Every structure is written in C-alpha cells, then in structure tokens.
Amino acid sequence: MTVGRICTREVDLVDAHESVQIAAERMNARNVGTLIVLDQESHPIGMITDRDLALRVVAKGRDSIQTLVSEIMTQFPYNVTEETSIEIALSKMRAGGFRRLPVVDAAGKLIGVVSLDDILELLCSEFTDIGNLIRKESPESLAQS
Template structure:
C-alpha cells in the first residue's frame, strides 16, 4: 500500500488556513468558498496551531448556542490534532481516522511544520485507484495481454 506522500503528489500540498482570531463565520465562509470540510489554523508566522472542521462548528458552536459571528476560531478549534508524516502508510491513516473518528489529518514534516492535509475522501480515492490498478494488472497477466 502507498504512503501519504503518494496522496500529496496527486492532490498537491496546498492547504487552506485561517488565523485563530478570525471568526467562526469567516471560517465557514471559507469552507463554502473552497468546498472543503476543514481548515488548518496557523498563527501570523504560519506556525501550525490546530484544525477547524465542520464537526467543531456543530459541536462547539451550534449545540452550545453560540453565535458564529462573535465566536473566534481559537475558542473552538481542535488544538494538537492527530497528525501524520509523508512516510506514514495509507493503511495507518485509515486506522487512525477510523479509531479516532476523524475525517482530516494534517501532514507535518520532521520539524512539525504543516506541509499538507489529507481527508478520508483522499484516502478512499487512493485505495480505490490502487485496487483498480492491481485488478487491471492481474487481468492482463491472466489473459497474457500485459505489456
């Protein structure tokens, strides 16, 4: 099975981030504009602080009766989220996501700097594409049409 680096090679290293002093409303607008389910939270020096997801919004704003235009990201973000590196296997990511019931994994380098973000959708897509390639290769081998 592949590594996180294989996913990032396909989708790129671009990460959408927000500052901790932005409002939840601003973050929600960014989620909609970018069509993503999570944003990384970084400080003014682009140091990785945490993650803000739709789940954070649902659990820490809506269910608590808070106002999204008045609540700051720093108040509800997930600090110190589970992270992975480019060398982690896709299988390990699947286990972490399943066991911890999370949908996004920030990817960090050896120094803890943010270098990417993968979602459960990225992992599932990689696995399906990998399995499709294996099946095609086996069919070609069996039929003698491999090149």
C-alpha cells in the same frame, strides 16, 4: 506507499483568534469544508470543519461573531510526515476518529493535509489495477492469446 504521494499541498487556513463567522465565510468563498489552524511558527494546532460549525455553534445557539475558532476547533494530537506510510496514517485516523491529518516537515511545519478520501481514492485505483491484472491473467484471457 507514503502520505507524501497523495496529500493535498494547497491548504486553506484560519487563525485561532478569528471568529467562526469569518471561518464560515472563508469556507463558503473557497468551497471547502475544513480549515487548518496554525500557530505563529506554522505548526498545525487544530482544524475547524463545517460539521464543527453546525454542532458546536449553530446547534448550541452560540453567536458566530463572538465565538472564536480556538473555542470550537478540534485540536491535533496527531500529525504525519511525507514519509509516513498510508497504513500508519489510517491507524492514527482510526485511533483519533479523524478524517484528516496535517502533513508536516521535519520541523513540524505544515506542508499539506491527507484525508480519508485521498486514501480511499488511492486504494480504489490500486484495486482497479489489481482487478485488471487478474482478468488479464485469467485462464479465459490466456486461452484467447
């Protein structure tokens, strides 16, 4: 199974040169906890989360209007493509301590985001299907047929 099957295609963005105040307002307006940062060619270069705002701005007493997204964003050392397997995406998340990874096309341009929650939702669905199959094929179920 590949990342392309489950990734989110509608991604909320922020510019690296915008203030974290603008980023927080955008998160609030769109009811999201993560914004992706792109370079001029639409390549993902980082992300900022509501947790980043809390720990890197508020907890340190930084001015949210003067602090730029580029100063506190988490830079992306990893990304995945639509064809990347779920297992490889999980491995990259684990290695980098990330809950989300950008999904890029062959040119490295952003086309979506895959999250740990997306993967867990898929796995829960798959395990439910497997459980149903096991119940259907159980000796008790077969005896009733």
